[in-house]
Amino acid sequence: QVQLVESGGGVVQPGGSLRLSCTGSGFTFSINGMHWVRQAPGKGLEWVAAIRNDGSITRYADSVKGRSTISRDNSKSTMYLQISSLRVEDTALYYCAREDWALAGRSLDVWGQGTMVTVSS
Amino acid sequence: QSALTQPASVSGSPGQSITISCTGTSSDIGSSNYVSWYQQHPGEAPKVIIYDVFNRPSGVSNRFSGSKSGNTASLTVSGLQAEDEADYYCYSYTDNNLRLFGGGTKLTVL
Numbered sequence: 163q164v165q166l167v168e169s170g171g172g173v174v175q176p177g178g179s180l181r182l183s184c185t186g187s188g189f190t191f192s193i194n195g196m197h198w199v200r201q202a203p204g205k206g207l208e209w210v211a212a213i214r215n216d217g218s219i220t221r222y223a224d225s226v227k228g229r230s231t232i233s234r235d236n237s238k239s240t241m242y243l244q245i246s247s248l249r250v251e252d253t254a255l256y257y258c259a260r261e262d263w264a265l266a267g268r269s270l271d272v273w274g275q276g277t278m279v280t281v282s283s
Numbered sequence: 284q285s286a287l288t289q290p291a292s293v294s295g296s297p298g299q300s301i302t303i304s305c306t307g308t309s310s311d312i313g314s315s316n317y318v319s320w321y322q323q324h325p326g327e328a329p330k331v332i333i334y335d336v337f338n339r340p341s342g343v344s345n346r347f348s349g350s351k352s353g354n355t356a357s358l359t360v361s362g363l364q365a366e367d368e369a370d371y372y373c374y375s376y377t378d379n380n381l382r383l384f385g386g387g388t389k390l391t392v393l
Binding site: 197199206207208209212221222223224225257265266267268269270271273274275276 | 284286317319321323328329330331333334335338340341370372374376380381382383384385386387
């Protein structure tokens, strides 16, 4: 079945860095745009970053721009999010999500279960 | 990038209809045909229920409908059921090809 699985979360000190991974299965990963979305504890959803299916175009929210890099390796069906200079306010559950124009237009139609990032000293 | 504006909470009785608004600007909702809505139950990942303003993904109940007028998008849930109790989020492209979520609305079925 179609699935996304995130990994790489953990507890990090302020100023530290982390690389999150998202591996897809059950679909042709290389044809889909992919996104990262985060949700702070008890808060709403926040879009973080997106990458085109071939990796040629990336977009970032202002909150992470300049200290984050989204990338992908289609040969491994995996997307990454590297975040540096982590702040307490980056503490959140990080979801990866798929965009499939044929099935659900410009929406995020498949989501992983998330990986938790906690920034704390 | 300010979040799209949604009411914090709405409520309705079983069988009734409710509408959740999502207000943006001419730089996002007002200039985008790519507005979608997500339902999130506690402890679960979000699920898309409306895409591209008014389309329903396969398997989503036709009790959910979407619309847009100017800078405001709306989600209507008709024939409320207990299982509809959840958080709902709107989402839109912006004119510089970024994305924005609304702040979320908690739907309570009385």
